[in-house]
Amino acid sequence: MKKLVYSAIALAVSVLSLTSCEDVPAPYTLPTASENTEIKVAPKGSGTAEDPFNVVALDSLMDNEFDANATYYVKGVVSQVGTFNESFGNITYYIKDEEASTTFYVYRGLGLGGANFTSESDIAIGDSVVVAGNVTIYNGTKEFVTNKSHIVYLNGKTASNSGTSTAEPTGTGTETDPYNVAAVLKLYENNSYDSNKEVYVKGIVAKVGSIDTVNYGNATYYISDDGTSTNDFEIYHGFYLNGEKFTSKSQLKKGQTVVVCGKLTLYNTTKEMDKESKLISIEGEGTSTESGSEAAGQITTSSFNLTDAAEWGTQTLTDGTKIIAEAGTGSNSPKFYIAGSGTLRVYPGNTLTFEATKNIKSITILCDSYNGINYTAQGMATASVGTIALNELTYTISDINSNKVVLTNSNTNTGGKSQLRILSFVINYAN
Known part of the structure; x- marks a missing residue:
């Protein structure tokens, strides 16, 4: 384990250099001078459910060798709560050892026992947690992998007393005796x-x-x-x-x-x-699907099986409708990225054309949110036909009555906030 030495200068540098999984800075400010008291915490734990790491131990492990396929357990307190993603029931947050400085990034983690979070208030700064999941280093950031971590302990409540699965392995994997x-x-x-x-x-x-x-x-x-x-x-x-x-x-x-x-x-x-x-x-009957009511032409951007960082180009649906993404006046072409839930990134100046074989009544576009930023180009998307409105992460283009509509990212700024990051489309036809 490396020797931990914390000073005011080192802490300031570490905060400035912290990056997220995406190409945007972390949304927090530098600590004040009074917060820069040198703190030394000894690494503890073995990373198991019975003996979790403390945050310093997990942080140190990742400076040496770690197993990306292993499930590590770490105990700490919540030091910052970021984005709640309602679509996927996860929250991005940070944990640290009590009164210490080193933090660890939990990117889009799930709730107690792996259940979905229901709101950003499900966890709060100061909560005592044990988090389990796979870890990685993404663009220099040590973090839990997207949707591959969950809370097993929250302020005295554990997975075992909250109704989580305790099933024993059964089955042989055959048709008559399937695995559980x-x-x-x-x-x-x-x-x-x-x-x-x-x-x-x-x-x-x-x-x-x-x-x-x-x-x-x-x-x-x-x-x-x-x-x-x-x-x-x-x-x-x-x-x-x-x-x-x-x-x-x-x-x-x-x-x-x-x-x-x-x-x-x-x-x-x-x-x-x-x-x-x-x-x-x-x-069984089950309950309504979480992906929403039946709609004509509902498409997730990840359903086109594009490789990571691939240019979107022209994608054609089975009904003949084309979704064409072009650079327009922008310096970068629209691309698909697998990170997170998979999004089509439409940069400033880019255009997105919906060209159908029949008239389109409306288009609904769901954008992504990450680390406190809604990637909606700050409300500066414009449509060539119809009326466009933004409600949080959802753009609705209504009253189109045309077989072609061009959506433009008219933001003239640079950086992550100016992007459209699109998770899915819903296309409703007029006939």
Whole structure:
């Protein structure tokens, strides 16, 4: 472990040099001189559930060698609360050792036992927590991986007394004896799964991430043994029953019991069933899908399977509608980035054209929020046809009555705040 020496100069430099997962500065101010008292905290813990690291120990570990696939546990107090993402139920925040200076970044972490947060008030500065998850270093920032951490202890409340999954591994992975989710996750712990072999897994749908009924007909969803987001398992871009395409968002709902067949894989640090899996059975009524009501032409930007940092260019939907992203008067071309939930970045001066085979009635665009910044180009997007309005993270272009509309990022500033970062579109046709 490195020797920890803190001084006023070092602390100021560390705050100035802290970067986030994105290309924007962290939204906090420098400490005052009275806060720059030298603090020395000894590293403690082994990083397990029984003996969590303190923040200094985890920070020091990452200066040497760490396992990106391992789940580390760290104990600390919440020192700053950032963005609450309502769409995905996560919060970005920082933790530190009590009265110490070193902080650790929890990027888009989940709540107690892996459940979604319901509001930014679910955690507060000064809360005592134990956080578990995968860690990484992104552009120099030591942090927990997006949506791959959760709180296991919050002010005396633990995952074990809040109804989290305690299922024992069962099943052999066959059609007649499918794995439960606990058994699948155990395979990853032991690195004993065969990525070339199809297996059967049974679980309860804990969350429906997205259902693409327009372009590829696949869905990304999460299953667990108890129907909560605790110890859930991602089914990435899977197909419907018998391998058919999804045609309606009502075909899969939270709370339904499913058996799914596919190959297991590890994408970066994400344990998941690889694309092109298929549902074998669906039981139960479930509840309404989290991705919203049925709408004509609902598309997530991640459904086009673009590689990271790829130029968007022209993407054509199965109904013939084209979504064309061009540089316009900007110096950078619009690009898709996988980071976070996957977004199309439209920079100042860029244009986004929707060109359909029939008249468009309205377009709804959901933008991303990160670290306290809403990436809506600060409300300076303009539409060539119709009326455009911004409500928090959602742009609505209404009264279009045309088969073509051009959206322009008319912001003339530079930097992250001037970007549009688009998560999804909903296109409603007039006929």
